[in-house]
Amino acid sequence: MSALAEPRAPRAAQPAKDPVLEIKNLSVDYGYDEPTHVLRQVSLTLNRGEVLGLAGESGCGKSTLAYAATRLLPPPGLITGGQVLFTGRDGAKQDILALNDKDLRASRWQDMAIVFQGAMNSLNPVHRIGRQIADAITAHVPSMGKKDALDKAADLLDLVGINPDRLRDFPHQLSGGMRQRVMIAMALALDPQVLIMDEPTTALDVVMQRQIVEQIADLRERLGFSVIFITHDVSLLIEIADRIAIMYAGEIVEEAAAQDVYRRPRHPYADGLLHSFPPLRGPRRELGGIAGSPPDMAKLPTGCPFRPRCAFAFDACSAIQPELAPSAVPGDDPTRRVACHLHTPDLVTAAGFEPRPLPERLTTP
Amino acid sequence: MRFFLRRGIFYLITFWAAMTINFFIPRIMPGDPVSAMLARNQGKISPDAIEALKALFGLDENMSLWQQYTTYWSLLLHGNLGMSFTNREPVVDILARSLPWTIGLVGIATIISFTVGTLAGTAIGWRRGTRADILLPISTFFSSVPYFWLALIIISIFSVNLGWFPSNGSYDRSMVPNWSWEFVGSVIYYGTLPALTIIITSISGWILGMRNMMVTVSSDDYVTVAQAKGLSERKVMFGYASRNAILPQLSSFALSLGFIVGGTLVMETVFSYQGIGYHLLTATSNKDYPLMQGCFLVITVAVLLANICADFAYGVLDPRTRQEG
Known part of the structure; x- marks a missing residue:
């Protein structure tokens, strides 16, 4: 095991605020006549050089967020509002959602590249992998000849630990792990600043998962891109991510440094999520799991969507919708945010309810 | 290899x-x-x-x-297929005389139908859910019209009523077959209606097949990846989506090529076109065994050849088929 195996402390050397991607109030509906609101006013900031983990149960909107931010949402998905601001190396900001087709095509892969969930199906079965990497390069750098693009592709394969001889292989000649490496190599072809990885290791066995995750961390160190890492595997995130955002029912419910989320979860859902898998090291703790199942997005209850499954719910939770706000636990990192009424007594009082004290479980120092 | x-x-x-x-x-x-x-x-x-x-x-x-x-x-x-009873000449000669007509007419019509249908299917499938979808029910309607009936309707409209095209035959009988522009023009002129019948009845199959495959393939991950890579719309559509969607079309195309020789019996009868199908019909009704056997031989060989072509084309286009035997 490498140094990665040991959970890392948050990077001290990280510059305080240098956002490369800012998602502001992004909303997405599925369907046109009676739309289901699958993303509701999601805001998220990715800083330069950072690995941001996005976790949550299936169907909570993680992948939708990735697709919407890159405008790859298939119909009937519809972005109904918000902004996705990308800051280039020169400091110029542009709203991805407002780009015209031509600029969007130019921006894709160059600014933000994506590694998709299905490593098995992400490669075109009828083209050699070298050609598939090269066509991304030539599409953006037309001056580069086919030969040069293929040489670059060979270097990229080498970068992810695949023998460049494999350039002339077809996807079906590669194993699942190799295909995912090829996808990572392809994603790095144009030296993007942001890499979105949508469950890149889900279809792989644990050994391969580990290798891929280490590879990503290693490449990030060397190349300095930022990563949005989407997964439902929180234990994996804790090892790779600097910051973690937890999603529930199309909203972000908690966002904090990885170690803070791991050791000191403040939202009841994040707490439940962390108690649903055994920690690899450290003291044993009781496994709980979260009772119930995620809500039907078409029929969300009023107030907090997590209320029906929450052990700490009280009368205010069914009446008003919680908002992301700083944690109410004294001594917490002021930048961490939680969407829970237990942390916003002022809001609860303003709505005419009696605020509740934070339960001991959610106040671990 | x-x-x-x-x-x-x-x-x-x-x-x-x-x-x-x-x-x-x-x-x-x-x-x-x-x-x-x-x-x-x-x-x-x-x-x-x-x-x-x-x-x-x-x-x-x-x-x-x-x-x-x-x-x-x-x-x-040795290329000896015996003598035809009814025509009193070697079967090989009859086949050699009629085969080019059938292959020329039906072959070209099938290729046009396949090409146009596949391109239309690609476009409709790529822009699914738009107004282009209206082409589907229209072409399906025409393909469900019986073949011979459509042929008769077409003759009655374009030949009997409008008088634009001749109703039967394969070229102007006053001409001597040769490779002059005039003769070729006459062949095209006489072949238009039969070819039109074939195209109208068969094109919807190509449109529908290709459109459905395009819809299926368009939602595949590698097409999304191609979009995400920022490739041009054209490149995604042809290099990624239709490049994969066309594979099943190819097998159907090979099958239909095989049936060119045998399957046009009705069309050749309605239009009195002197192809293989016409001879097969007369051979059958006259119990002309050598000629029948010769026709069957040609059909068998045609189906085999078409399958060989499709197989090899598939091998070239789809690397996965080259693997296992």
Whole structure:
């Protein structure tokens, strides 16, 4: 095991605020006549050089967020509002959602590249992998000849630990792990600043998962891109991510440094999520799991969507919708945010309810 | 390369099997062709001719089945398919005369239909959910109209009422067939209506098949990846989506190529087009066994050849098929 195996402390050397991607109030509906609101006013900031983990149960909107931010949402998905601001190396900001087709095509892969969930199906079965990497390069750098693009592709394969001889292989000649490496190599072809990885290791066995995750961390160190890492595997995130955002029912419910989320979860859902898998090291703790199942997005209850499954719910939770706000636990990192009424007594009082004290479980120092 | 060799051997064996069945079919039919012919000609055939005919059919009782079989093959490989009863000329000559017409007309019509249909299907599938979808029910309607009936309607509209095109034949009978522009023009002129019938009835299959495959393939991950890579719309559509969607189309195309020779019987009859189908029909109604056998041979070989082409094209286009045998 490498140094990665040991959970890392948050990077001290990280510059305080240098956002490369800012998602502001992004909303997405599925369907046109009676739309289901699958993303509701999601805001998220990715800083330069950072690995941001996005976790949550299936169907909570993680992948939708990735697709919407890159405008790859298939119909009937519809972005109904918000902004996705990308800051280039020169400091110029542009709203991805407002780009015209031509600029969007130019921006894709160059600014933000994506590694998709299905490593098995992400490669075109009828083209050699070298050609598939090269066509991304030539599409953006037309001056580069086919030969040069293929040489670059060979270097990229080498970068992810695949023998460049494999350039002339077809996807079906590669194993699942190799295909995912090829996808990572392809994603790095144009030296993007942001890499979105949508469950890149889900279809792989644990050994391969580990290798891929280490590879990503290693490449990030060397190349300095930022990563949005989407997964439902929180234990994996804790090892790779600097910051973690937890999603529930199309909203972000908690966002904090990885170690803070791991050791000191403040939202009841994040707490439940962390108690649903055994920690690899450290003291044993009781496994709980979260009772119930995620809500039907078409029929969300009023107030907090997590209320029906929450052990700490009280009368205010069914009446008003919680908002992301700083944690109410004294001594917490002021930048961490939680969407829970237990942390916003002022809001609860303003709505005419009696605020509740934070339960001991959610106040671990 | 081993893939192509293996397929080649496979087709050789298939050809042998088809030809052997072709040899046995006349021999297991009730009665024998010679007595059938005698009955039809009511004793107008001399006894000498009977012997000659029997020898011609390989019905010589002095020969063992094995001898007959080897003779059959040697004749076949020498391109000797016997004499037609009704036309009193070698079957090979009849086939050589009619085959180019059928292949020319139906082949070109099928290729046009496939190309246009596949392109239309690509476009409709790519822009699914738009107004282009209206082409689907229209083309499906035309394809469900019976073939011969549509042919008659087309004749009545374009030939009888409007008088734009001739109603039958394959070229102006006052001309002598040669390679002049005038003659070729006449062939195209006479071939328009039959070709139109074939295209109208077959195109919806291509449109529908391609459109559905495009819809399926468009939602595949690699197409999304191609979009995410920022490739041009054209490149995603042709290099990624339709490049994969066309694979199943290809097998259907090969099958339809095989049926070109045999499947146009009705069309050639309605339009009195002197192709293979026309001869097959007359041969069948006149119990002209050598000609029938010759037609079947051509059909079998055509199906095999078309399949070989499709197989090899598939091997070239889809690397996955080259793997296992």
